[in-house]
Structure formats: C-alpha cells, structure tokens
Amino acid sequence: MKLVVRVKLLPTPVQAAALEATLHACNEAATWAAEVAFEQHARRPLLLRKHTYTAIRQRWGLGAQAAQHAIKKTCDAYTTLATNLRAGRYGRPGTRRHTLASGKPVTFRDDAAQPYDDRMLSWQHAARTVSIWTTAGRMKGVAFTGQDEQLAVVAAHRRGESDLVRQGGTWLLIATCEIEEAALNAHPAEFLGVDLGIVDIATTSEGERYSGRRVNRQRANDRRLRSTLQKKNTKSAKRRARKHAGKEARRNKDINHKISKRIVAEAERTARGIALEELTGIRERARLRKPQRTTLHTWPFAQLGAFIAYKARSAGVPVVYVDPAYTSQECSHCHHTARHNRLSQAEFTCRVCGFVEHADVNASHNIRQRGWMAWVCGAQSTAPELTLIA
Numbered sequence: 001m002k003l004v005v006r007v008k009l010l011p012t013p014v015q016a017a018a019l020e021a022t023l024h025a026c027n028e029a030a031t032w033a034a035e036v037a038f039e040q041h042a043r044r045p046l047l048l049r050k051h052t053y054t055a056i057r058q059r060w061g062l063g064a065q066a067a068q069h070a071i072k073k074t075c076d077a078y079t080t081l082a083t084n085l086r087a088g089r090y091g092r093p094g095t096r097r098h099t100l101a102s103g104k105p106v107t108f109r110d111d112a113a114q115p116y117d118d119r120m121l122s123w124q125h126a127a128r129t130v131s132i133w134t135t136a137g138r139m140k141g142v143a144f145t146g147q148d149e150q151l152a153v154v155a156a157h158r159r160g161e162s163d164l165v166r167q168g169g170t171w172l173l174i175a176t177c178e179i180e181e182a183a184l185n186a187h188p189a190e191f192l193g194v195d196l197g198i199v200d201i202a203t204t205s206e207g208e209r210y211s212g213r214r215v216n217r218q219r220a221n222d223r224r225l226r227s228t229l230q231k232k233n234t235k236s237a238k239r240r241a242r243k244h245a246g247k248e249a250r251r252n253k254d255i256n257h258k259i260s261k262r263i264v265a266e267a268e269r270t271a272r273g274i275a276l277e278e279l280t281g282i283r284e285r286a287r288l289r290k291p292q293r294t295t296l297h298t299w300p301f302a303q304l305g306a307f308i309a310y311k312a313r314s315a316g317v318p319v320v321y322v323d324p325a326y327t328s329q330e331c332s333h334c335h336h337t338a339r340h341n342r343l344s345q346a347e348f349t350c351r352v353c354g355f356v357e358h359a360d361v362n363a364s365h366n367i368r369q370r371g372w373m374a375w376v377c378g379a380q381s382t383a384p385e386l387t388l389i390a
C-alpha cells in the first residue's frame with residue numbers, strides 16, 4: 001500500500017533562498033520545455049530530452065537528474081492533459097474551453113512541485129535533516145519536522161521519489177512510502193460498525209464512544225479567537241490566526257490518529273471487518289441548529305475515515321462503506337424507521353418494539369448490519385490504495 005506523508009522543512013534563511021532559486025529554475029526550465037514540446041510535437045520523454053536536455057542544463061544550471069525530472073514532469077503534465085481532454089473534462093472538441101486547454105503549451109507555477117530522487121535527496125532520520133541538491137550546490141543539514149508517527153513511517157518505508165514544494169510559505173517534502181500489508185482477512189467473523197458524529201466523534205457497535213466534548217469546547221474557543229483576530233484585520237492578527245489554525249489542525253489530526261488506531265486494533269483483535277458510512281453523506285443528511293452546523297463543517301470527518309481506512313488496510317482488516325441514510329432513525333432491533341424514534345441527541349426509543357439504546361450506538365449497529373449485508377452480498381474491501389496521512 002502506498003502512503004503519502006508530508007514532511008515540513010525548516011530551512012535557514014540562506015537555505016530557503018537556495019531552495020527558492022532551485023524551485024524557480026526547475027519550473028522555468030519545465031515551462032520552457034513545455035513550449036518546445038508543444039511546438040515540436042515532442043511530448044514523450046526520450047524525444048523531448050533530445051530537444052531540451054543540454055539547453056536546460058546550461059541555461060538553468062540544473063544537474064543531470066534535475067533536468068531529467070523537469071523533462072519528465074513536463075511529459076507527465078501533457079499526459080494528464082490528454083487524459084482530461086479525452087475524458088471530456090474541458091468540454092467537447094471545438095468548444096472554447098477545449099480550445100483554450102489544448103491550444104497552448106502547459107505552464108508551471110514558480111513554486112510547483114519538483115520531484116527528487118535518491119541521488120538528489122538523502123535523509124538523515126536520526127538527526128532529522130536532509131541533504132538536498134540545489135542550483136547553489138548540495139545543501140547539507142536542512143532540518144525537517146513532523147509528527148512522530150509520520151516520521152517513523154517515513155524512516156521505515158520511504159521509497160522512490162519525493163516532491164519538493166512550497167505551500168503558503170511553508171517548505172514541504174512530500175514523501176511516498178510503501179507499506180507492507182497484512183494479508184486481507186477474507187473471512188471476517190463480523191463487522192464493527194462505526195458511527196461518526198459531533199457530540200461523540202466516533203461510536204462503535206461495541207458501545208465504545210469517543211467523546212468530542214473536550215475537542216468541541218476547545219474548538220469553540222478557537223472559533224471565538226479566530227473571529228476576534230479577523231475583526232482586528234492587522235498583519236500580526238492575521239499571522240496569529242494562521243499559526244493558530246495550524247495548531248488546531250495538528251491537534252485534530254493527533255486525535256484522529258489515536259481514535260483510528262484503537263478502532264482498527266479492536267477490529268483486528270476480534271477478526272472483524274469495519275463498516276463506515278459513505279463520507280459524502282454525513283454533511284448532507286444532517287439537519288442541525290446553527291452552532292452545530294459550524295461544528296460539523298469544520299470537523300475533519302473525512303480525515304478520520306481516511307485514517308481508519310489506511311490503518312485497516314495495512315492490518316488486513318476489510319473495510320466497506322455503507323449508505324448512511326436513516327441510520328439514526330432506524331431501530332437496529334426491528335428495523336422500524338421513524339424520526340420520532342429518536343427522542344433527543346442521545347436517546348433512541350423504538351415506537352414499535354420498545355427497544356432503547358444510546359442513539360449513536362443504535363446507529364452504529366445499523367451500520368454494522370449494513371456492512372455485513374454488503375459483505376455477504378459480495379462487496380469487496382474498499383479501503384483506498386493511496387492515502388494522504390499528513
């Protein structure tokens with residue numbers, strides 16, 4: 001299984017200047033190569049190399065590898081464009097959008113990602129530094145940072161190329177990791193249903209509830225601070241708001257890592273699969289009061305779902321996604337479905353059979369049953385192949 005991990009670089013000002021000059025040079029060279037590819041109809045790497053390799057090395061001072069990667073990046077961009085054109089993503093041939101997209105060379109932004117292979121980039125994991133090629137020469141001892149769990153994954157499983165990129169003033173290396181998967185458990189004994197929510201972030205059909213109270217309170221504070229800072233609208237207030245947003249994201253990510261780890265461990269220990277709701281449904285189905293609505297829109301459900309999926313996949317635990325419609329109104333006992341079954345946020349009482357349960361636990365049982373039905377009917381594990389974990 002492939003995982004993508006983002007590692008933040010902490011360059012000194014001198015190092016940052018060299019990285020910036022390098023990224024600019026690589027992208028300028030790629031944009032130029034794209035013009036040549038367009039004019040000469042040379043969109044395959046071998047052919048384009050003939051037309052551009054020497055010039056790129058001389059004019060932009062790129063090393064052999066960097067030049068090759070810039071050329072390959074250009075060819076890849078044309079391949080992607082051709083795929084998109086064929087798939088009709090720019091409309092039909094002859095339309096304005098289609099002509100605009102196909103009638104000019106592709107271009108690269110100054111800070112677009114540049115691939116680095118092992119000859120251009122080496123990692124010193126113990127020291128948390130990399131040694132990286134730049135147009136100003138090889139730069140050693142560029143510090144990096146990240147969460148412990150992610151850094152451990154990079155140290156143990158990184159393979160092939162990493163992308164150097166700058167996003168919003170932050171330097172990142174985007175590393176691809178190849179993780180061995182345990183053999184998929186093709187005969188799960190049961191499914192563990194997981195209901196994602198607001199008051200409880202996650203509730204399993206084992207009755208385990210992961211409370212969101214601490215997180216929600218913290219997030220309410222964060223929201224207040226954010227709106228105060230936005231009103232101020234000064235440079236320093238903006239900086240503070242940005243810094244704060246980063247902190248909030250890191251904390252949420254950390255919580256999601258912990259919850260997903262426990263859920264997957266439980267499923268693995270008991271030889272069960274995991275049933276999750278289709279994540280697109282969560283926002284649509286919820287009709288909520290306003291304060292809850294903000295909570296819902298900013299809570300990273302998708303991230304928790306993705307973390308569960310990749311941890312399950314590497315542990316060989318099958319994952320199926322089920323239709324989330326009415327999971328909170330259906331009685332998991334007799335399947336009578338009515339809005340009135342749900343008395344409040346927390347209480348579920350079936351009007352027909354009298355079954356009483358915590359509302360989220362009842363929902364997670366419905367998800368469990370739907371997951372099991374889907375599996376028995378021939379559903380395959382649908383944990384995604386490639387996941388961004390940081």
Ligand SMILES: [Zn+2]
Pocket residue numbers: 331332333334335336350351352353354355
């Ligand atoms: Zn019932």
